[in-house]
Amino acid sequence: MAKRDDLGLREALSDRLLPMLVAAMSFLAALGLAGTLASASLAHAWQNEASATLTIQVPQPDDPGATGKTTRLAAVQAALAQMPGVENPRLMSQDEENKLLAPWLGEDATQLGLDLPSVISARWAGASSPDALGQSLGKVAPGTLVDAGAIWAARVAALTGSLQDCAAVVLLIVAAVAAAVVAVAARAGLAQRRDTITIVHGLGALDGDIAARFSSRATVLVAAGAAGGTIAALPVLAWLAALAAPFAGTGIQPGGGGLFNLPLPLWGTLPILPLAAAGIGWVTSQITVRRWLRGLP
Amino acid sequence: MVRFEDVWLKYSTRPGTPGHDVLRGISFEIPDGGFRWLTGPSGAGKTSLLKLIYLAEHPARGFIDILGTRAAHISRREAALLRRRIGVVYQDFRLLPQLSAYDNVALPMRLAHRGETQINADVTEILRWVGLEDRLNARPDELSGGAQQRIAIARAVVARPKLLVADEPTGNLDDEQAQRLMLLITALNRLGTTVIIATHNMALVERYPAPRLRIEAGRMVQNG
Structure with missing residues (x-):
């Protein structure tokens, strides 16, 4: 047509x-x-952001670790330094902990005499899930908690x-x-x-x-x-x-x-x-x- | 060649309901280059028979051969291509209202993908033949009934069809125009076009003697 x-x-x-x-x-x-x-x-x-973030809580950080040679905090820090996949482990300062706890415990929670854990932040760059991290750290400092962002x-x-x-x-x-x-x-x-x-x-x-x-x-x-x-x-x-x-x-x-x-x-x-x-x-x-x-x- | 063998046609008012017979057992044959008048009273079935020839209806039963093609066993594409070989003059003209006289006449050639140069030459020539060379750009609603009929005839013959089917082609024409158009149609017939014309105009039939097909109440009562 x-x-x-x-x-x-x-x-x-x-x-x-x-x-x-x-x-x-x-x-x-x-x-x-x-x-x-x-x-x-x-x-x-x-x-990427959530799954890469690790928060590690070490209760009674100044007590002796499982080996008895160092404190629990030092033992965890040493273990983290040796673990593949863990990057930039950094112990949070008192000021940072205060900021985290301020909504619940007031401006200066560390002065309340509470037995607060030490908190270490790190990034997880491993290929697999960081689930096994908690068990490894529990061996050098029992009771250590690892909060991975994977769930989120x-x-x-x-x-x-x-x-x-x-x-x-x-x-x-x-x-x-x-x-x-x-x-x-x-x-x-x-x-x-x-x-x-x-x-x-x-x-x-x-x-x-x-x-x-x-x-x-x-x-x-x-x-x-x-x-x-x-x-x-x-x-x-x-x-x-x-x-x-x-x-x-x-x-x-x-x-x-x-x-x-x-x-x-x-x-x-x-x-x-x-x-x-x-x-x-x-x-x-x-x-x-x-x-x-x-x-x- | 056009050949009907025991062809019946039914019309039903609603789909799925049994229809009434419009054509009953129609049989005839028109050889290539033949000329036939189709006559009969109003309502006898002349237009219905023509519709079967130009593939606007399907028979209820029977055998139809149009230009060597068995009409019942062709694809839609083959049917369209066959229609291009058939020129039809409708009783109600069926011109496209949005097109000029020129474009209405050119339509069959454009459908056949002819070149515009050839279209221009043929359309101008045929419009001159029907006496409308000065109304090329007029739309159908600007033309009289007779002029519209001449446009319809020009459209039917412009592509030099192998078969020309006309339903009362001179109904709106004066005697002079009717004579002129019959000259055109008989000239085409002499060149090999098979022609079948339905008409009530017995004077015209007498003036151009040719075999007749007469239908009454859906039955063929005269063949020859």
Whole structure:
């Protein structure tokens, strides 16, 4: 069929309603896509931070250790220095302990005469879980507690995994609604141009030719709407990225940076939205029109 | 060649309900390059028979051969390609209201992916033949019924079809225009186009003698 608008599709497939509806869908899809990428990024940052942190409490630090040659604290520090995977073990100062305990015991907990444990912070860089660390340290100083961030890391992973799943479901729903919108628009166009299509069909137009004319028009409108919706979402995404920056450790200052706040992976995937929408528009309109044409002899 | 063997056609008012017979046991044959008048009273089934020929209906039973193709056993693509070899003049013209006279006539050639140079030459020529060379850009609603009918005829013949099917093609034309169009159709017929024309105009039938197919109440009562 010729490239001209023989079927009158410029009127039958309006250049207003369909692009506007698709723009709204794309706006939501952009937010969903950003949510997927952001939760993945936050999960990565939080899990690294949480799983790498070790807090070791040594009760009665000045008592003799298991060997009796040194204090329990010195024995634990010596053991930590020998253990592979433990990095930067550092004994917390009294001031630091006071800050930790201040919410419960007041400003100067160490002056209360309580038998407080010494606290050592370290980073865990081992490949495996630091679970065995507590048992090893318990042998040189019984009662020593090791608080690994792995549990929190697992909970963060579960939470962010769920957030990613939800964002993916949102994307799927948006895609399904976009397909439904295109199908309804195509059926409305077919109903409006029923007589014209019947005549052209009778003159020997192939189903594929007629469907291609509808698909071309629908694809252009959908792609334009999706591009508009995606562009409209950019300021909102930049604002959200600035809000999330402190949690993701990206170094972006809240409220600053504008569109430059958006992470590179998002810049890489946002252009896919209009392309994906165009694909949905083309496939949906092809299926809708070809099924409708089956009703003709 | 057009060949019908014991063809029946049913119309049902609602899907799934038994229909009533519109055509009953129709059999005839028109050889390549043949000319037939199709006559009969209103409601006899002339238009329904033409619809079977130009593949707008499927028979309830029977055998139909159109231009060497068995109509019941072709794919949708083959049916579309076969329709391109059939020129049809509809009783209600069926012009595309959004297109100009020129573009309406050019449509079958564009569907066949002919070049615009050839389209321009052929469309201009045929519109001159039907006396509408000065109304190329007029839309159907700007033309009289007779002019619309001439556009419909021009569209049916512009691609030089192997088979021309016309349903009351001169119904809205004055005698001079009818004569002119019959000259065009008989010229096409002499060039090898098979022609079948349904009409009530017995004066026209008498003026252009040719074998007749007469239908009454869905049955063929005269063949030849």
